[in-house]
Amino acid sequence: MKWVSIGFNRWYRILHPRPVVIVVSGRGMDDYSCMAASWITPVSRNPPILAVAVARSRYTYEKIVESSEFNVCILGVEYVDKIDYLGSVSGRDVADKITASGLTKVRARRTRPPIIAESIAVAECRLREIVSAGDHDLVIGEVLEVYVKEGYRPGSISEYPIPLHVGGDLYAKPCSIQSNSLK
Ligand SMILES: Cc1cc2nc3c(=O)[nH]c(=O)nc-3n(C[C@H](O)[C@H](O)[C@H](O)COP(=O)(O)O)c2cc1C
Numbered sequence: 001m002k003w004v005s006i007g008f009n010r011w012y013r014i015l016h017p018r019p020v021v022i023v024v025s026g027r028g029m030d031d032y033s034c035m036a037a038s039w040i041t042p043v044s045r046n047p048p049i050l051a052v053a054v055a056r057s058r059y060t061y062e063k064i065v066e067s068s069e070f071n072v073c074i075l076g077v078e079y080v081d082k083i084d085y086l087g088s089v090s091g092r093d094v095a096d097k098i099t100a101s102g103l104t105k106v107r108a109r110r111t112r113p114p115i116i117a118e119s120i121a122v123a124e125c126r127l128r129e130i131v132s133a134g135d136h137d138l139v140i141g142e143v144l145e146v147y148v149k150e151g152y153r154p155g156s157i158s159e160y161p162i163p164l165h166v167g168g169d170l171y172a173k174p175c176s177i178q179s180n181s182l183k
Contacts, residue, residue, distance in 0.1 A: 010167070017164035017172045022086055023052060024098070025063035025070035026113040029105065033059040034097050034116075036087025038165040039136065040072070048143035050123065053136035059091040064139055068127040069111040073119040077163045079103070080171045109145045120160050121148040 006014075018038040026032025039053035050072065054061045064070050075083060082101045091097050098105040098116055105114035111124045125141030132138075152160050157174045164172040 013167050017166045020083055020163050020165040022073040022075065022083065022116060023060055023070055024073060024113045024115060025060050025067055027067045028112050029107065029114050030096065032113045033063050033091030034086055035060040036083050043140065049128065049140060050125065050143060051138050051140045053133065054139050055136050064127060067112060069113060070125050070127065070141060071108050071111055071113055071115045072123040072125065073116040074121040074162055075116065075118060076120055077161045077173050079118060080163050083163060084169055120152045121154065
């Protein structure tokens with residue numbers, strides 16, 4: 001087996017494909033921005049905490065700093081065009097991005113920014129901490145509420161595939177593989 005260096009231009013692509021979500025933040029239903037984010041991960045089971053790497057240039061980053069609240073919305077693969085749109089235009093240029101994308105904004109349960117009605121799963125978060133990390137900051141949020149569309153079992157990827165971001169405008173669908181490890 002021969003190894004080939006790929007350089008640092010797109011080094012992080014070795015960690016893709018990754019699930020992509022929409023992060024929505026702001027002080028209200030009409031004062032918010034949202035963005036696609038695939039650099040997201042759970043970091044604690046109990047208490048429930050997640051972290052998302054957000055570039056400081058994002059309008060959504062400003063909204064997170066301002067409001068200390070954000071929602072994570074998970075859409076199905078049928079919405080990749082909308083996801084791509086929300087990840088390509090800025091709330092600085094397009095007001096009310098969710099409506100502009102053709103998706104539906106509705107009130108969250110505990111936080112002020114909206115959520116996306118078409119989501120199959122939602123996590124409402126309160127900002128705990130922002131950790132500076134290179135050209136992105138790690139936004140760490142405590143999950144206050146988590147809910148899914150009735151009938152959705154997290155992990156039931158054949159019925160509800162969630163999109164994975166490969167890179168650029170390319171996405172993938174997950175497929176299940178049963179491991180045969182000798183546990
Ligand atoms: C699939 C996809 C995933 C993305 N993941 C991230 C991410 O994890 N962190 C980030 O800062 N930007 C990410 N982006 C870029 C932002 O979504 C994009 O810059 C967005 O337009 C910012 O909008 P805003 O200025 O309204 O916040 C991603 C874009 C796409 C299309």
